[in-house]
Amino acid sequence: MNPRMSLGPLCSRCSKPKRQFSTFRPQQQQQSPPPNNIPLAGYARLPTRALISVTGKDSTAFLQGLITQNLLTSNSTPIPKTGFYAAFLNAPGRVLNDVFIYPVPPNDSYNGTPDLGYLIEVDKNEVSNLMKHMKKHKLRSKLAFRAMDEGELQVFGLWNEEDTGGNDFELQKGNSPPFTCEDTRAPGFGFRFLAPEKVVNEQPIIPGDRVDYDTYNLRRILHGVPEGQGEIIRESALPLECNMDMMGGIDFHKGCYIGQELTIRTHHRGVVRKRILPVQFYDVNDAVPATEVPAYNPDSGLTLPPGGANISKLSKSARGRSAGKYLSGVGNIGLALCRLEMMTDITFTEESSQYSPEQEFKISWDKDAEGGADQAGEVKVKALVPPWMRDFILSGAGRKRATESSS
Secondary structure, three states: OOOEEEEEEEOOOOOOOOOOOOOOOOOOOOOOOOOOOOOOEEEEEOOOEEEEEEEOOOHHHHHHOOEOOOOEOOOOOEOOOOOEEEEEEOOOOOEEEEEEEEEEOOOOOOOOOOOOEEEEEEEHHHHHHHHHHHHHHHOOOOOEEEEOOOOOOEEEEEEEOOOOOOEEEEEEOOOOOOEEEEOOOOOOOOEEEEEOHHHHHHOOOOOOEEOOHHHHHHHHHHOOOOOOOOOOOOOOOOOOOOOOOOOOOOOOOOOOOOOHHHHHHHHHHOOOOEEEEEEEEEOOOOOOOOOOOOOOOOOOOOOOOOOOOEEEEOOOOOOOOOOEEEEEEEOOEEEEEEEHHHHOOOOOOOOOOOOOOOOOEEEEEOOEOOOOEOOOEEEEEEEOOOHHHHHHHHHHHHHHHHHHHHO
């Protein structure tokens, strides 16, 4: 019998010129039945994610120059002991892919070399694009990478909110240590782990029951966590607007990597005027919901707009720049890229705020079968700022104001 190996103590408490919104092709909305509830503890396989294996003598140095996280100490010794959240950027500093990266020990069954290797978890639809990006920068580096077959390892998300003291999730594994990662994208959001489907079926995760992907997806949106290039738009999204700074995906003390210049400059400037936020949808005939956190209603019956639809002020005479862009949703909740000083009460300077508590916002769209909209429609939308996001944003705004007042 294989020994039982712990995934570790996974505590649920661990926690210039003005640029207009870029456009992208709207995506067809998922029409799967909405979940009715989310268990306090559970796990789900994530079929929207895939893995790329990177092995070889230069694998650490190679990734060091491409991702937003730091892999090396000042003595060029590899740092990572467990998985972490990060991103690949292009030269102008736009996000190519949001990823989780898992170190693989030397001579592991998933790494047939005497050097540290890595597994890169990425949007399943982006595997070929990320492989091309890495191939372009490989040059003479001594390494190899390949897209892993779906049957080799599966990506799972899990969480436990039943015991505030935290629990050890255990999984019986074969010859390799478990590949795990705390999901730092929201406080107490949970964890990632990689394992063959057969192993998980034979030795279920404890505690919690296995649930379907739609349940995981609903929980993710309720936490305000964007994922994949359907929401973090490739070569358009900026990492700080996608909350990668507050989600632990960027090391601002790291040396040079592709896309670093704009990312560091934006960070030190202290102001990010657009953020991906959870949003609440409601009917055009209804009043503004009183909720300050997403309140999911599986029986809402609302028709959601196509991805990329503009958010505008609810006023016939209102013209000007967009208040935001809808990204994705389920039922009556979703995620949108929102202008903070227009759609929320967050301000960076007293003069810049355009927010009014009475102002409502809407999303209107025309029928466009090719773009994913089978019929025209309109819904109202309210942007919500979870407390942990508000604290992070305001702390950055406070640093900016202090710098300005002292200069």
